Amino acid sequence: MTDLSLSEGKVAPRARRDIGLRRRYAAEARFRFYGIFAIALGIFFLLALLFTVFKGGYTAFWQTSINLPITFDAETIDPDNKRATDPGKLLTANYTVLARNALAEKLGIDVEDKANRADLKLVSGLISQGVRTQLRDIVVADPSVIGTTRNVWVLAAADVDSAHKGQIDLAVPEARRKVKDQQVEWMNKLSQEGMMAERFNSGLFTFGASSRPETSGMGVALIGSLYMMLIVLVLSLPIGVAASIYLEEFAPKNRMTDLIEVNINNLAAVPSIVFGLLGLAVFINFAGLPRSASLVGGLVLTLMTLPTIIIATRAALKAVPPSIRSAALGVGASRMQMVFHHVLPLAAPGILTGTIIGLAQALGETAPLLLIGMVAFVANYPATPMDPATALPVQIFMWANEAERAFVERTSGAIIILLLFLAAMNLAAIILRRRFERRW
Amino acid sequence: MLTDVAMEQKLAPTQDQHMIKIQGQEVCVHYGEKQALFSVNLDVRENQVTALIGPSGCGKSTFLRCLNRMNDTIDSARVSGTITLDGENIYDKAIDVVELRARVGMVFQKPNPFPKSIYENVAYGPRIHGLAKKKADLDEIVETSLKKAAIWNEVKDRLHEAGTGLSGGQQQRLCIARAIAVSPEVILMDEPCSALDPIATARVEELIDELRQNYTIVIVTHSMQQAARVSQRTAMFHLGYLVEEGDTDKMFTNPDDKRTQDYITGRFG
Ligand SMILES: Nc1ncnc2c1ncn2[C@@H]1O[C@H](COP(=O)(O)OP(=O)(O)OP(=O)(O)O)[C@@H](O)[C@H]1O
Numbered sequence: 001m002t003d004l005s006l007s008e009g010k011v012a013p014r015a016r017r018d019i020g021l022r023r024r025y026a027a028e029a030r031f032r033f034y035g036i037f038a039i040a041l042g043i044f045f046l047l048a049l050l051f052t053v054f055k056g057g058y059t060a061f062w063q064t065s066i067n068l069p070i071t072f073d074a075e076t077i078d079p080d081n082k083r084a085t086d087p088g089k090l091l092t093a094n095y096t097v098l099a100r101n102a103l104a105e106k107l108g109i110d111v112e113d114k115a116n117r118a119d120l121k122l123v124s125g126l127i128s129q130g131v132r133t134q135l136r137d138i139v140v141a142d143p144s145v146i147g148t149t150r151n152v153w154v155l156a157a158a159d160v161d162s163a164h165k166g167q168i169d170l171a172v173p174e175a176r177r178k179v180k181d182q183q184v185e186w187m188n189k190l191s192q193e194g195m196m197a198e199r200f201n202s203g204l205f206t207f208g209a210s211s212r213p214e215t216s217g218m219g220v221a222l223i224g225s226l227y228m229m230l231i232v233l234v235l236s237l238p239i240g241v242a243a244s245i246y247l248e249e250f251a252p253k254n255r256m257t258d259l260i261e262v263n264i265n266n267l268a269a270v271p272s273i274v275f276g277l278l279g280l281a282v283f284i285n286f287a288g289l290p291r292s293a294s295l296v297g298g299l300v301l302t303l304m305t306l307p308t309i310i311i312a313t314r315a316a317l318k319a320v321p322p323s324i325r326s327a328a329l330g331v332g333a334s335r336m337q338m339v340f341h342h343v344l345p346l347a348a349p350g351i352l353t354g355t356i357i358g359l360a361q362a363l364g365e366t367a368p369l370l371l372i373g374m375v376a377f378v379a380n381y382p383a384t385p386m387d388p389a390t391a392l393p394v395q396i397f398m399w400a401n402e403a404e405r406a407f408v409e410r411t412s413g414a415i416i417i418l419l420l421f422l423a424a425m426n427l428a429a430i431i432l433r434r435r436f437e438r439r440w
Numbered sequence: 441m442l443t444d445v446a447m448e449q450k451l452a453p454t455q456d457q458h459m460i461k462i463q464g465q466e467v468c469v470h471y472g473e474k475q476a477l478f479s480v481n482l483d484v485r486e487n488q489v490t491a492l493i494g495p496s497g498c499g500k501s502t503f504l505r506c507l508n509r510m511n512d513t514i515d516s517a518r519v520s521g522t523i524t525l526d527g528e529n530i531y532d533k534a535i536d537v538v539e540l541r542a543r544v545g546m547v548f549q550k551p552n553p554f555p556k557s558i559y560e561n562v563a564y565g566p567r568i569h570g571l572a573k574k575k576a577d578l579d580e581i582v583e584t585s586l587k588k589a590a591i592w593n594e595v596k597d598r599l600h601e602a603g604t605g606l607s608g609g610q611q612q613r614l615c616i617a618r619a620i621a622v623s624p625e626v627i628l629m630d631e632p633c634s635a636l637d638p639i640a641t642a643r644v645e646e647l648i649d650e651l652r653q654n655y656t657i658v659i660v661t662h663s664m665q666q667a668a669r670v671s672q673r674t675a676m677f678h679l680g681y682l683v684e685e686g687d688t689d690k691m692f693t694n695p696d697d698k699r700t701q702d703y704i705t706g707r708f709g
């Protein structure tokens with residue numbers, strides 16, 4: 001049967017036409033190559049960036065500390081025994097010397113001997129100046145420690161920290177090096193005894209600004225950024241969504257709305273520093289809001305984020321099929337009901353993604369904040385958004401300007417943290433999108 | 441004897457016993473500069489199915505959309521002339537378009553259920569119009585609507601599953617149920633069977649025939665057989681003009697206009 005039909009259906013093979021297949025496939029292969037090359041290039045630079053940042057920054061999360069048995073000597077803290085009547089005494093006491101004495105004793109140096117003054121100075125140099133606040137806080141929190149001895153992990157000085165992490169070249173002649181040979185010897189001794197160790201650097205997340213690297217952290221910047229993100233979210237989401245809904249669903253399509261649309265798109269492309277100038281002029285000089293406040297920063301970033309959110313929201317609204325709108329109107333829904341019952345829920349994933357991307361953009365924004373004075377030395381946590389604060393990227397900017405090795409490492413550490421925040425936000429955007437995405 | 445004759449006359453209703461439900465007079469529609477309908481005069485009679493036929497682009501959908509003012513949602517569309525529903529001009533300032541659409545429901549060419557559950561699809565209209573006081577009332581409306589739309593048996597066990605998960609024919613019947621759930625007086629159907637297979641089409645046609653008892657129906661169709669099967673009156677459009685209208689029987693056997701004749705016999709369109 002098959003044989004038959006085959007032999008019957010036999011026809012002389014037609015000459016094949018040249019329809020340029022070879023050329024078309026070659027073009028496709030070439031295009032694929034360009035694409036893969038572009039992606040590979042992108043991935044290479046991304047990996048290079050991540051590698052340098054992590055390599056330079058991961059050490060910032062560990063901080064060399066010294067475990068000292070500190071004697072809270074009443075003679076040193078409160079020589080006149082006035083602390084019962086004058087609590088201020090405890091704040092001004094010479095705590096640094098307590099730590100120095102404890103360490104000197106460990107290293108076998110007699111503190112009373114005048115001949116050891118040079119050595120004692122080197123001993124002091126091992127310990128961070130931040131020990132003063134650290135010990136003071138212990139005493140103020142619980143004055144009964146006075147007269148007792150306690151083991152306390154105190155921070156090592158920044159140079160000691162760098163040396164301990166192997167970031168200082170000890171082959172350099174001693175005179176041109178911040179850490180002296182004697183100190184290196186002591187460090188080795190302490191490390192061997194387990195008294196000097198690298199511990200998790202919680203201060204990186206809690207400390208405010210400081211001129212000493214080991215006691216400076218991103219606490220203020222984190223709070224400032226948090227305030228600003230909240231302000232941006234609370235203001236730009238409702239305003240942006242309301243504006244988009246009006247423009248997309250209610251506004252008549254005419255010259256005026258075309259003009260507004262063009263301007264919103266342009267606004268999204270305005271350099272962010274211009275928004276900083278605007279904020280300076282309007283919020284600080286005209287409205288009289290305080291400089292360096294996260295409120296002003298939040299307002300400026302809101303202005304900057306609004307176009308992004310509006311564009312994303314309008315795109316999400318446009319993507320809702322018209323058949324859904326007709327269906328709602330067809331059963332007698334008002335326009336408002338149509339939008340809020342049907343269109344908005346379908347557009348929600350797009351709106352959320354746009355908002356999160358906008359927020360992430362705002363979180364990484366530096367330039368406008370410099371203009372409104374958020375590039376300040378702020379040591380104390382801002383209690384309200386009206387208090388001076390800094391922001392994560394500004395903190396990175398400020399640390400990047402410092403020369404000390406320990407600040408260099410902190411700069412990269414802060415970048416890692418910022419990148420983690422951004423990655424988390426983008427991840428949230430993806431998850432929300434997946435979760436709420438509906439088919440129709 | 442006399443009464444018997446009268447009875448018989450009543451049972452076989454003649455044209456005049458059907459009141460005019462919708463009356464279109466000199467209806468013109470422009471989309472921007474372009475005119476899509478030219479002075480259409482067309483009446484729709486109560487409890488009858490009126491079919492609109494004509495070649496593609498002749499303005500059938502445009503006319504249909506005038507009847508519940510769906511053209512309002514198209515920015516460029518302008519409607520002139522008068523259309524009355526029970527004697528009231530629906531383009532009058534005093535007429536609320538939301539209320540009008542609750543009285544004149546619509547079923548679209550492509551099934552367009554809301555991306556919600558089957559129950560929600562049907563319950564949405566009654567809910568926004570406050571037609572049900574209690575949950576039980578709403579359940580009742582949903583059930584009767586789905587039954588009237590001849591889809592109840594297929595969906596009664598899956599009321600809370602997505603309406604978009606139904607087959608095309610089921611979706612279209614769901615949309616019909618959604619339209620009748622708000623108890624409209626008129627139902628407009630724009631090629632309701634164009635996306636359906638012959639079996640689903642037959643079911644929808646049966647359904648239309650049943651619905652005629654309680655509703656006035658205007659249907660756009662490209663199928664001459666369908667128009668002949670379901671409608672009592674037919675209106676033929678061509679290039680934006682109403683060519684001819686009349687009893688379906690007459691239109692399909694003995695049309696007055698040459699163009700109608702040609703279109704019905706498939707010579708153009
Ligand atoms: N939204 C619109 N904007 C501009 N022109 C339109 C619009 N809708 C319809 N038209 C035009 O109006 C005319 C009539 O269109 P309509 O949709 O009423 O035709 P139709 O008879 O329903 O055709 P079909 O059988 O293909 O559905 C067409 O020429 C069409 O191009």
Ligand SMILES: [Mg+2]
Binds near residue numbers: 500501502
């Ligand atoms: Mg049409």
